Amino acid sequence: MGAPDYSIPGSVAPRPAFEAVSDAAPLSVAGAARTVAAVLAESQVEAVLDELERDLVGLAPVKQRIRDIAALLVIDKLRMNLGLQAETPSLHMSFTGNPGTGKTTVALRMAEILHRLGYVRKGHLVAVTRDDLVGQYIGHTAPKTREVLKKAMGGVLFIDEAYYLYRPENERDYGQEAIEILLQVMENQRDDLVVILAGYKDRMDTFFKSNPGLSSRIAHHLDFPDYTVDELQQIARRMLAQRHYHFGAGADAVFRDYLERRIRQPHFANARSVRNALDRARLRQASRLFAERERELGQDDLTTLLPVDLLASRVFADTQP
Numbered sequence: 001m002g003a004p005d006y007s008i009p010g011s012v013a014p015r016p017a018f019e020a021v022s023d024a025a026p027l028s029v030a031g032a033a034r035t036v037a038a039v040l041a042e043s044q045v046e047a048v049l050d051e052l053e054r055d056l057v058g059l060a061p062v063k064q065r066i067r068d069i070a071a072l073l074v075i076d077k078l079r080m081n082l083g084l085q086a087e088t089p090s091l092h093m094s095f096t097g098n099p100g101t102g103k104t105t106v107a108l109r110m111a112e113i114l115h116r117l118g119y120v121r122k123g124h125l126v127a128v129t130r131d132d133l134v135g136q137y138i139g140h141t142a143p144k145t146r147e148v149l150k151k152a153m154g155g156v157l158f159i160d161e162a163y164y165l166y167r168p169e170n171e172r173d174y175g176q177e178a179i180e181i182l183l184q185v186m187e188n189q190r191d192d193l194v195v196i197l198a199g200y201k202d203r204m205d206t207f208f209k210s211n212p213g214l215s216s217r218i219a220h221h222l223d224f225p226d227y228t229v230d231e232l233q234q235i236a237r238r239m240l241a242q243r244h245y246h247f248g249a250g251a252d253a254v255f256r257d258y259l260e261r262r263i264r265q266p267h268f269a270n271a272r273s274v275r276n277a278l279d280r281a282r283l284r285q286a287s288r289l290f291a292e293r294e295r296e297l298g299q300d301d302l303t304t305l306l307p308v309d310l311l312a313s314r315v316f317a318d319t320q321p
């Protein structure tokens with residue numbers, strides 16, 4: 001099981017790992033737009049959809065769902081403009097999938113889409129886990145949860161491994177208190193806050209079965225599939241290109257071999273494992289170059305990862321293909 005990404009050990013006040021604030025102006029509440037094209041032009045939402053398509057490898061079903069949700073929101077906008085619809089639709093979502101499948105990355109884009117279409121005022125994303133919401137002692141949970149909600153207002157609250165909020169084995173667990181506050185806010189302030197619950201699919205299913213109140217407030221369930229080896233390899237190439245690195249002769253094939261072995265080992269975390277493997281390869285490349293004190297290092301030396309930078313991985317020592 002993957003460790004949660006966002007908990008900050010030892011911190012008292014909830015500190016979200018990152019907040020992204022968009023600078024695009026939100027649409028006015030009752031706009032004049034009467035066509036899809038007008039809403040798209042006003043909101044610039046297609047730019048985000050195109051970015052999603054371009055920047056993220058694979059994820060075809062997720063991308064399609066996001067396009068569908070965007071279409072629904074655009075049409076809702078037109079209905080509001082004609083007075084056919086007064087109420088904000090419920091937009092709370094669940095993102096299920098294994099670690100490193102792109103849930104947080106897509107949540108950031110979703111926050112941007114919701115903002116551009118005027119469904120949230122600010123469009124920032126506040127990512128938390130149980131520890132940010134639930135206190136250790138009686139009376140600590142409500143203020144903690146409310147503080148996080150306050151920070152997230154006008155944006156998206158992303159609760160990673162949300163099922164840890166519910167611990168049926170402990171009847172006085174404070175998580176229940178956080179769930180109740182969340183439920184109220186999800187219902188009463190849904191015009192200003194969208195909640196995304198994320199985590200492993202099977203655990204989330206069990207969690208929703210035990211918490212039907214929460215489940216009934218989730219409008220969209222998105223499932224993130226594991227990446228194929230081909231997709232992981234494409235992701236690797238993109239990550240390298242972004243940082244001005246590339247695989248040298250033979251390294252592409254070695255990395256594929258690496259992936260085929262790594263994928264079968266414990267704690268494999270999809271694109272996150274790719275990122276970590278590349279980080280380690282960069283370290284090895286640096287040590288290799290560092291040893292050559294007098295050699296002049298050109299662009300090619302400094303940007304190329306060689307097979308030897310990958311082959312030193314434990315993954316090649318531990319297992320047979």
Ligand SMILES: Nc1ncnc2c1ncn2[C@@H]1O[C@H](COP(=O)(O)OP(=O)(O)O)[C@@H](O)[C@H]1O
Nearest residue numbers: 055056057099100101102103104105235271272
């Ligand atoms: N489809 C993809 N294409 C390119 N990079 C990806 C893709 N999915 C995930 N990543 C990268 O992998 C890392 C882990 O993704 P993340 O969104 O944190 O996964 P999760 O939240 O599901 O654990 C991030 O650095 C992200 O940019």
Ligand SMILES: [Mg+2]
Nearest residue numbers: 005103104160
């Ligand atoms: Mg994540």
